[in-house]
Every structure is written in structure tokens, then in C-alpha cells.
Amino acid sequence: MSDASFSLPAGGPHTGAVAPMAGGSAVADWINLLKPRVVVLVVFTGVIGLMVAPGHLNPVLAFTAILAIAVAAGAAGALNMWYERDIDALMRRTRNRPIPAGRIEPDAALSYGIFLSVASVVVMGLATNMVAAVALAVSIAFYVLVYTVWLKRRTAQNIVIGGAAGAFPPVIGWAAVTGHIGLLPVLLFAIVFLWTPPHFWSLALFAEIDYARAGVPMLPVVAGPRHTRWQIMLYTLLLVAVSLLPWALHVAGPIYGAAAAVLGAGYIVASWRVLRDAQDAGGHSLTRDAPAKAAFRYSLLYLALLFAAVPLDAAFR
CATH class of the missing domain: 1.20.120 (Four Helix Bundle (Hemerythrin (Met), subunit A))
Known part of the structure; x- marks a missing residue:
């Protein structure tokens, strides 16, 4: 496959050049910032990993682990939307997202994403084990830093390499039960x-x-x-x-x-x-x-x- 460098749209990713806040944001906007449709598939594959893992996890802890995966996926989505707000504003299918549409301020979205990322990893570690928590942290970092920041604007290989970010949930679900990766x-x-x-x-x-x-x-x-x-x-x-x-x-x-x-x-x-x-x-x-x-x-x-x-x-x- 071809590989090429592209110039960033005028202003780059951190200009904050979005519409002014339009009378505040609704709860629905904060939910949409988490990319809920993506989260559903992420959670599903994580649940499968947890279900087929050998061993037993207390149902409350199992629910907590799945919730941590969901929150982590949403947090990564929020950070992705924060970083990509400039290009989202240019594309028809994304220009009505909460940040480019001016319903959520970029700084608020950044804080939201960081807080949920940290909270999800801490909760996973406390509820299950460090292997699952580390795998969850790596999945967030890979999606945000490797795919969103490094690859997406620079190479046509973006989705090939970046696809690893969405592949972690079954590994995380398995590790939550077993403490290792099989x-x-x-x-x-x-x-x-x-x-x-x-x-x-x-x-x-x-x-x-x-x-x-x-x-x-x-x-x-x-x-x-x-x-x-x-x-x-x-x-x-x-x-x-x-x-x-x-x-x-x-x-x-x-x-x-x-x-x-x-x-x-x-x-x-x-x-x-x-x-x-x-x-x-x-x-x-x-x-x-x-x-x-x-x-x-x-x-x-x-x-x-x-x-x-x-x-x-x-x-x-």
C-alpha cells in the first residue's frame, strides 16, 4: 500500500478554531463524545474474552471490569474527538460532533477524556489485576497517541497499524479473569x-x-x-x-x-x-x-x- 505524508489543515490540530459555545451542552453531547456506537462493539468483544477465559470472576467484579473497558473506550474516543476537532469541522459526516459544532469546549473535552482514562485503569486494577489494567492503559495510549496523534494524519498505513487499538478488548477481558494472556x-x-x-x-x-x-x-x-x-x-x-x-x-x-x-x-x-x-x-x-x-x-x-x-x-x- 502507498504511504504518503499529508499537510495538516490550516491551523493544525490545536487551533481551537471551532464555533463558539451555543448555549451550553446537553447530557447527550457528553455521551456522544464517548463514541457510544464504537463502545458497544468494544464492550461486546471484551465480554467474549471474559466469558471464555478459564477460571471464575465474581459477577460484581466482572461487571466492573466490563464497565472499565467501556469507560476506557469512551475516554479514548473523547480524546480522539478533542485532537481531531479541526478536521472534524471540515468533514460533512463529523462536523456536527459536539466540539466542532461548539456545544462542548475543547478544554472541557480534554479534561473529561483524561479523567475517564485514568479512572478506568485504576478501577480495572483494583477490581481485577495489574495485567488487565496495564493492557487497558496500553489500549488507550495506542488509540490516542499512536493512531490519532502519530499515524492518522501522516500515512495511509494509519488504519492498518492503528487497528491494534480496537483489538485489545478480548485480551483485556481474558486477563481480567486469569491474570495472564493466553x-x-x-x-x-x-x-x-x-x-x-x-x-x-x-x-x-x-x-x-x-x-x-x-x-x-x-x-x-x-x-x-x-x-x-x-x-x-x-x-x-x-x-x-x-x-x-x-x-x-x-x-x-x-x-x-x-x-x-x-x-x-x-x-x-x-x-x-x-x-x-x-x-x-x-x-x-x-x-x-x-x-x-x-x-x-x-x-x-x-x-x-x-x-x-x-x-x-x-x-x-
Whole structure:
């Protein structure tokens, strides 16, 4: 994949150039600052890691651990929105977020994100163990410092490397129960890591204009949509192969293996349709990126059902 440096939009990430506060902020804005739709998927994969871990965790402590994962994910989202407020203001799909829309002040969002980050790690450490707490802290730092600050504005590899940030929850959930990290959570980490590029690039195909306007070097902007379609296909094939490893390495059984094969076949078909979408000479879709939108939606269903198959398989082993 291509790699290129992009200039920051005028003013850089810390200009504070957002609309003035419009009569204060509502509770809904503070919730939206946590990226709740992202948090749901993060929590789900964390719960799966906790459910399949060997051992037992008191239900109250288990709930506390999952709450800490949710708060940490939301805190990272808030810090991401604080740092990216300038480019959010330039993109149609993000310009109504609380900070660029002027409903929450940047400094307040920064304090909010830092406080929740620290609190989530402390609570995780007190409720479970230091391995889970450290893994949680690393996940926050990776998303904020590595992906948001370092990679996103500098390289088309941003979502490839940065995808590791969203892959930590099953490892954290497992560690909360066991105090260590085993093979299964590592494989689940790898699945989410490899799922992220084709999932996000499907979105990037139909959000290319927004990213170009904001000067963000997402793959369709840097290398073009045709190259992006091929990368989606290649990463999907790699993802499906890795998704079969828990079954092949005997850390998951036939129910999981069958689910991985069937769901993976569906994902390959969805990505193939993205690759074969009717295109103009520049590789841009002639169907308003209908296959990319369908692949994006399927990717969410794919990950949810694949992870749901893990505890279902364990229950019958």
C-alpha cells in the first residue's frame, strides 16, 4: 500500500478554531463524545474474552471490569474527538460532533477524556489485576497517541497499524479473569486487527471526498479507490484464513469452525462485489458505492456473529 505524508489543515490540530459555545451542552453531547456506537462493539468483544477465559470472576467484579473497558473506550474516543476537532469541522459526516459544532469546549473535552482514562485503569486494577489494567492503559495510549496523534494524519498505513487499538478488548477481558494472556485471546486480537482495514476502507471508499477535504491520508485518497478495493479483497482473504486458526489450533471447536467458514465465505463475497463494482476510469464507483456500503454493514454483522460463536462453541465442548 502507498504511504504518503499529508499537510495538516490550516491551523493544525490545536487551533481551537471551532464555533463558539451555543448555549451550553446537553447530557447527550457528553455521551456522544464517548463514541457510544464504537463502545458497544468494544464492550461486546471484551465480554467474549471474559466469558471464555478459564477460571471464575465474581459477577460484581466482572461487571466492573466490563464497565472499565467501556469507560476506557469512551475516554479514548473523547480524546480522539478533542485532537481531531479541526478536521472534524471540515468533514460533512463529523462536523456536527459536539466540539466542532461548539456545544462542548475543547478544554472541557480534554479534561473529561483524561479523567475517564485514568479512572478506568485504576478501577480495572483494583477490581481485577495489574495485567488487565496495564493492557487497558496500553489500549488507550495506542488509540490516542499512536493512531490519532502519530499515524492518522501522516500515512495511509494509519488504519492498518492503528487497528491494534480496537483489538485489545478480548485480551483485556481474558486477563481480567486469569491474570495472564493466553493463545485464544491473542488469536481474537489478530482477528479484530485484520478485520479493521477492510471494514474501515469500505467506509473510506464512500467517505473519500470528506477525507480529501480534511487532508487525511486514508487509502482511497492516497492510492485511489481501485487500489483500495484490491486491498479490501486481500485483507478479507487474510482475515478469513486467520479466523480459522482457533479451530485449527484446537482452542475452539467445530461450532466455531463452521461459523468462521460460513461467515468468512459471506465476507469474501461482499468484498468481491466491492472489487467488481462498476467503476469509471478513475476507479470511482458508478453505483454510489452500494457494494462498499453493503460490505461495511456486513463487516459489523460478521464480527458480532463470529465472536458470538466463541462462547457458544465453548458451551458445547
